[in-house]
Amino acid sequence: MDVITRPADDLTDEQREWQMKARRFAREEIRPISLARDAIEGPGAAWDWEIIRKGSQLGFRTAVVPKEWGGHAIDFVTQALVMAELAKGDSAISKAFSQNWKWGHLIAGACTNEQKERFLRPFVADDTCVLGFGGTEPNAGSDNRYPPEDDPRAGMRLGAERRGDEWILNGEKTFIANGGVGRLFFVGARTDPDVPVTEGTTVFMVPVGTPGFRIGKVFNKAGWRFYQNAELVFENARLPHANVLGEVNGGTRARQKGGVAEFNDFELACNALGVCEDACESALARAKSERRGGKPLLDQQGVQMKLSEMHMLTEALRSFVMRIAREIDRGTHDPVNVVLLMNYSSDVIQRVSTLNLRIHGAAGGVTNTHAEKLVRDAIIWTHLAGDTSQRLKVIRRLARRAGAAGRGY
Ligand SMILES: Cc1cc2nc3c(=O)[nH]c(=O)nc-3n(C[C@H](O)[C@H](O)[C@H](O)COP(=O)(O)OP(=O)(O)OC[C@H]3O[C@@H](n4cnc5c(N)ncnc54)[C@H](O)[C@@H]3O)c2cc1C
Missing domain, CATH: 1.10.540.10 (Acyl-CoA dehydrogenase/oxidase, N-terminal domain)
Structure with missing residues (x-):
């Protein structure tokens, strides 16, 4: 490797x-x-x-x-x-x-x-304690993160009502990672449904065993099969007020302080880099070991072009990832670039894993082979931590900045 x-x-x-x-x-x-x-x-x-x-x-x-x-x-x-x-x-x-x-x-x-x-x-x-984060709901996915502005109807609906020193939660989350294996979930709930989701959400810490809280369906995914995703179901679930993270209605701010969305994007780009490196090495090994037309695949120009593109994209992704990592460490990063990094990684991983599959020929499409698994895993990137198309809305922030600088857009 x-x-x-x-x-x-x-x-x-x-x-x-x-x-x-x-x-x-x-x-x-x-x-x-x-x-x-x-x-x-x-x-x-x-x-x-x-x-x-x-x-x-x-x-x-x-x-x-x-x-x-x-x-x-x-x-x-x-x-x-x-x-x-x-x-x-x-x-x-x-x-x-x-x-x-x-x-x-x-x-x-x-x-x-x-x-x-x-x-x-x-x-x-505890070595076996793993955690999860519940935002997505059956009717609220990417609009939790990129809601239509100033529209209270968008975003999560799982509700939390305060009764004395307790909160009662009702509703459902879906596709929640580590659902079924996690011990503690951070869960976003609507504590004010009349204001936009970014202003009316509170994050609760929900340990497994909370009365009224259970795991629902576990999903059978095409890619990332090791990683478990499930429904979290709340039926009059009771939580002490002491389990509120940050302030009531301050869920978005608390997550921003904890850098959750930003870390999500960064994390997925780093992970994609590993997959792309793996795909490059796998394709190169295949191209060296297989012979077609009397010579190694590696000596065929068409294969060289594919390999060259794979390496070029992977190296560009590595540069982008490491630049952002250094900038975050120095505190000089632009959050917009972290969003763009995630979207870039999503494009690159699809392209690189598909080119690897093509270099493997028919053998790459056989179920449960390495090349085929990388393609199935890569598909997952399109709907992670928001949605790749919705994430393009980050351009609004650039437009606002350009406007503020008097340059128009
Ligand atoms: C492996 C995996 C792990 C996950 N883990 C978690 C987790 O731990 N916690 C969690 O909360 N969620 C998790 N999710 C869910 C993930 O965050 C959502 O899938 C993602 O936010 C997209 O939401 P959605 O699937 O509901 O798609 P939607 O947001 O419904 O989007 C569906 C399609 O409609 C388009 N669309 C949506 N809204 C608009 C609009 N206003 N205008 C134009 N087009 C629109 C989108 O671009 C997309 O093409 C996970 C998902 C996966 C696949």
Whole structure:
């Protein structure tokens, strides 16, 4: 898996160590089980606690939790390296670890010390504790993140009503990652349905076992089969007020403070980079080993063009990812660019994984082969953390800035 060489001299020793640790884990532990787990039939059945436990013991589950709470507080450059390396082993397993990192970011940004004691301490202590975030509902997906402006009808409807020191939640979330395996969910609920979703939402911390809260259907996905997605059902679920994250109706602000949406976008681009590297290496190996027309595929110009495009796009994605990672670490990044990065990664992963499939010929389309799995996994990027087309609305922010600068648009 080392075909693509990259300069490492701009990494610190610590960053390089994390990268190597992730690479070894991906090669020795993740890749050997990847296709077999993916092939297991049935919704949610591909999940494997053993790999989660092993990765957790190496620090991948708690990588971004602040050190004073027992985590590793790795910076964004290291996060990018680790996610990409793990994704080269299996992108769904990589995501199963990094999904927990939102907690590390949220906790630092939005939780009280009392909440950290109740939720963060047990999370860090238990190798099998994984977390989730519930925003999407059957009738509210990308418009949670990019609602039509000033329209209270858009966005989530799961409702929360206050009764004394408790909140009663009713409604349903869908496609929630780690549903069925998670111990604690951050859940967005509408606490004021008469104002836009960005102003009338509160985030609650919902531990498994909360009265009135249960897991519904687990989805049988085409890609990222290891990663479990399920419905979260709330039927008069009762939560103490102490489980509110940040302020009532301040859910969007709390998530912004915790950098949730931004981390989502960054995370998916890093993961896509790993998949693209993997696809490049897989295509190159195939092109070297197969002969057509009396010579290796690699010597055929048509194949060279495909390989060249794959490498070019992957290298461009790497540059974009690492630039953004460094900028976030320095606090100089433009949030608009993080959104554009995610969309770019979504385009690149589709193209690179498809070119890999084509270089494999008919063999690439056989069910449960590596090339075919990468294409199935890549499809997932179109509807993650919002929606790729909806995310284009970020252009509104650029237009506003251009207008404010008096340049028009
Ligand atoms: C693997 C996976 C993991 C996920 N994990 C989570 C999770 O942990 N937590 C969570 O909350 N969600 C999760 N989701 C859900 C994800 O966030 C949503 O799928 C995503 O936000 C898009 O929402 P949707 O699927 O409802 O599509 P929609 O938003 O309904 O979009 C469907 C189509 O309609 C278009 N469209 C929608 N609105 C408009 C509009 N106003 N104008 C024009 N076109 C429009 C979109 O562009 C898209 O093409 C996950 C999804 C997947 C696939």
